[in-house]
Amino acid sequence: MKEIDIRNVSDFFIGQTEDNTGTTGCTVILSKEGAVAGVDVRGGAPGTRETDLMRSENMVQKVHGLFLAGGSAYGLSAGSGVMQWLEEHHIGFETGPVKVPIVPGAILYDIDPSRPAVRPDAAMGYEAARIAWENPPFSNGRYGAGTGATVGKLFGRENSMKGGIGSYAFQSGKVKVGAVIAVNCFGDVVDPGTGRVVAGLHKNGEFLRTETHLMNNVSTVPVTDSFQGNTTIGVLLTNASLHKSEANKLASISHNGLARTIRPSHTYVDGDTLFTMHGDEVACDVNGLGAMAAFAVEKAVLRAFEH
Template sequence: MRSINITEIPGFLFGHAQNEEAATGCTVILAEEGAVAGVSVRGGAPGTRETDLLKSENLVQSVHAVFMAGGSAYGLQAGGGIMEALEARGIGFTTQAAKVPIVPGAILYDLTIGSSTVRPDSHMGRQACENAFLNKPFSNGNYGVGTGAVVGKISGDQFAMKGGVGSFAVQVDDLQVGAVVAVNCFGDVIDPYSQRRLAGVYDRKEHTYRKTEAVLIEQMAASPSNRFSENTSLGTVVTNAALTKAQSNKLSDVAHNGFARTMIPSHTFVDGDTLFSLSTGEVEVDVNSLSFLYPYVVEQAVLKAIKAAKRSHGIIAYQNVKYRVK
């Protein structure tokens, strides 16, 4: 097994678009010839588009793009721009009257930094598509959907740290598997191998991490509130493996193990954690091997996102902190 750049996987194009001043953005993964798709929504506060059609029993078998955007529910507007960009190139599901691009997507909440009134829209969706078609650099950190991502928010933004977008891919013989992940979790981010805390609730005066799980236990008796609902981590796994729609859905579910191993806690009532799977169907493979590789590339993409993130709008990043756990 060797690491590759995710842009080396044929059949997919990757593009970011962002507004750095407003701290929001959009990331798109295009499959011009279509890709078999699945999805798994594990979080309790999701914001999604066109995910019902990915159910195994439903008609459409492939999609032409998946997008991940900031802006909370407003960011779903980016999907319309992506559809317009694909329609202009004659890409879509053939119907009697027109070709209809199939574009599922999901959003995360990033309205607390930058501007709460500037969100991904159809123009930003088209821009992300054009950047993908032009093979613009596909970077990790404060780009696309990760532009306004923040983690460790249980004690407020003054203790939070910068999240971001990350990508990671591997090749085993002819098989290629990769993930693009936006890290905007309620909890902390942990390296699952060293158990080192990379990002989360950070006391800037004491230069000390507080454990989100410890804060949760302290506040267990507090009155329920909505003050934590500013989260959600998203991801898309892409592969050249030959998968059915049912297998794609199951592997999307398995891929969430990558979130569970790196985000503590994960899949909470205030996270909308959603993972997609896209397959071009070129390589026959034992799906049990993918049951290992899917969460592996997800967890590695999470680590890439955090380590590449940079300070933004007063929110510090992994690169700015000293490591101590309280």
């Protein structure tokens, strides 16, 4: 196995843009010919667009773009900008009189209390799509959908830490797999190899370990407001050929990478959502691909903090 550039996984184009005055942003992945895609939503508080059409039994087989954005539900507007850019470039699902770009997406909560009106919109989605077509190097950290992300929020923002977005890609034989993950979790980020807390709930320079605190205080009724502002979202990219049903299963398996690195993950107050996009180039064993997918997600989560 060898690490590769996320841009070399397949014929995907990734772009990011952000508004640092409101600490929010958008990340877009485009596919000119369309890509078989899947999705799996595990968190209890998701915000998504066009995920129903990705169900295995539904008609549309490919997506042309996908976005990850901040802004809570307001950030779903970014998808309209991605659609506009794709329509202008004649990319979409052929319906006869017009091509309709298929653009699913997911959002995370990063609204800045001091600038609540600043959030991703159609203009930001359009700009991220334009940048994606230029195929720039991917930036890990406080960029795109990870710009305003935070982690470890059990005791509110003052005891949380900055999150971010990370990418990781690698190759085994002819099969290539990569992940782009925006980390904005309620829990802590933990290196599964060492057990070390990378980022999360802290006080007076010490990590408090969210998972342990929750278990020790399970009889305590939580204050709802302290659980605001969570969700980890991302996309798994591969050159593997899969049917739509397999793509959805791979999205499900990919969540293993979140479970290894985020403690706890998939909580009632997270909206954890992972997509997959497939380049349809190489046949492979789906079980092996699943193992690669979970590993890529795991590494991408950690990369969000290596800046």
